[in-house]
Amino acid sequence: MTVPATPRNVIMVSVTMFLLLTLVVLVSLTMGAVHLPLQAVWRALVSRGGNSEAAVIVLQIRLPRILLAIFVGAALSVAGTALQALLRNPLADPYVLGISSGAAVGAIFALWIGGRIAAASPLAAFAGAMITMVWVYLLGRSGGRLASYTLILAGVITASFLSAIILFMLTLLSTRDVRGIAFWLMGDLSVTPVAELRILAPAILLAIAGIYVLAKDLNVLLLGSEEAAHLGVNVARVELGVYILASLLTGIAVSTSGAIGYLGLLVPHLGRMLVGNDHRLLLPTAALGGAILLVLSDTLARTALAPSELPVGAVTAVAGAPVFIYLLRKTAG
C-alpha cells in the first residue's frame, strides 16, 4: 500500500504508531517472570519511587530494558532501511557491511586483554564497529565514491573474515568468558545499565534525525545513482552521509546489546508493505515499528520460559524467519 507522504500523513502515522508503542510498553511493564498485580504496577509507575518490590522490578528492571529495546529496535530498523536504499538491495541488513562483526571483535578483544572491566566492553565494541566502518569504506569505494556493488562485496568479505577471527578468538578464551560473549553474540538486552541509556538515547535520536533529513534524497537514490545525479542530488555526499549514519546507528546498537538479528532486515519490508517506498513516511514507520517489535520480542524472551530468559536475538530469529518466508511467498506469488 502506498500512502502519499504528505506532512499530515507523516504526522498521523507517526502519532498512531507512537500511541501503539506506548500501549505495548504499558502492557510489557505488567509482564515478567514475577507476577505483579496491575495495581502494583500502576502504583509503581505513578509514584516513581519507593523500595517496594514492585517498584524495583518495574522501574529498575523492566523499564530500563524496555527503553533500551525501543532505542535499539529503532536504531537497527532505521539503519536497515537506510542501507537497503543505499545499496539498492532488499537483502541488506545492518550487519551486511561487517559492522556487527567488527563490534564483536572489539568486545572479545577487550575481554581477552583486560577481562574484568565490564564497562570497557561496549566502548571497545563501538571502536571495533567504527574501525570496520572506515575499513569497509576504504575498501569498497570506487572512483572516489561509494558504489553499492563494491561496497556490498567489501562488506561481506570483511564480515566473513572477522567472523573467522571471532571463532579463533573464542577458542582461546576461557570458558567463563565464552559464556558471557555467547550471550552478547546472540543479542541480549538484560544487562545494560541505565547510565548507558542516557548516552545512547540522544545519540540514536540524533542519528535517526540525520538520516531523516536525507529522506527525500534516499527516495531519489533508489532510482539509481546516475539518475539521482541527473536530478541534482549530490550523490557522493548523500551516500557518504547515509553510510556513516547507518553505521553509527548499528555500531551503537550492537555495542550495547549484541547482534540482534532479523530486525534490520525485516522491519523495512514490513514498513514498505504498510506505507510504501517514500522514506519520509517509511523512516518513522520503520523506527517506531522496530521499537514495537523489539519490545514485544524482549517481553516474550523474558516470559516464555520464565524464570529462564532467552536471549532476545534468539526470539527475533525464531519469529523472524517465518515472517521472512511469508513475505517472500507473498511477493513471489
Place this chain on the structure above:
Amino acid sequence: MKTKGRGGTIADGSELLTCVLVATLSALLPATVSARTVKDQTSRMVNLPENPHRLVSLAPNITEIVYALGLGDELVGDTDNCDFPPQATSKPHVGTMVNPSLERIVALKPDLALGTPEANRRETADQLERLGIPVYGVTANTLEGTLASIEDLGKVLGRAAEATRLVAEMQARIDRIENRIKGQPEPKALFVVWYRPLITIGPHTFIADVIRAAGGVPIGENLKGEWPRLTLEELLPLDPDVILFPKTESFSPSLKEFRGLPGWKDLRAVKDGRMYFVSETIERSGPRLVDAMEELANILHPRQP
C-alpha cells in the same frame, strides 16, 4: 521549619511534638544493619551485610556448600541446576546460572547473593549490585581452592566454625587417600570430555588437579587451553593407562562401544578394558569433591584385596 500560622504557641507546639516523635521513632527503629566492605575471591569489592540470612545461590556447588554449613533454611532461592541435596530442588528457582531472572531474585528479597565466575556472568553480578543486592563470588581452580572457598563462605555467612570442621574432615579424608596411594606408580589418565571429536581437559584445569591429587597423571602436560582437542593420532603415542568418562545424562555411548571404534580400539587402555565412568561431582567445587577424589583414587589405584 516555623510555620506561619494562627497563634505562635500552637505552631511551636506541633513543631516540638514532631521533634519528639522523630526522636522516639529513631530510638525505636532497629539500628541500621552495619555492613562491611570486603574483597571476595574474585577480587571484587562487596558490601557484605553483617548477618546475611536470606541467601540466593547462583550455582550448584555453592548450594551444596550452603547446605553443608547448615544454612539450608536461610537459602531462599537457587538455580534450576541445583540438584543436591534433594531439598534444594524444591527451593524457589531463579532460572539458569548463566542468565537468571533478575525479577525473581529481587522478588525473593535476598540480602546476599552467592555466585562463581565459573558459572555466572560478571554482568549478572554487576546488575544485581545495581539493584542493591550484594553478590559475593567464590572461585577455585584446584582441590585446595575448593577447601579455601568453603572456609571463605563460612566466614562470610557467619558459620566459620562449621566450615573449619567440614574442611578438616575433608582434609583428613584426603590425607588418608594420599597415604594409601603414596609411593605407587602414577597411571596416565585420559579424561574424555567429548569423544567425537576427542576433547580432553587441559593440564591447568580443576579436573586435572583432582586427577593429580588422586594419584594420576593427566594426559598431555603440553596441551594448551582448557578443553584441548586431540586427534586420535596424537592420542596413540600418549598411551594412556586409564580412560575416564564423565557420567552425565548427555554421554550416551556405553563403554563397550569404544572397543569397536577405529583408533580407539588400538589403545592399550581400551584393549585392557581400563575404561571407567567417573561421577559428575568431580567438577563440582563443593563438599562432595572428596567423594569424587576417592572414587578416582580407587580406579587409578585399585585396593588390594
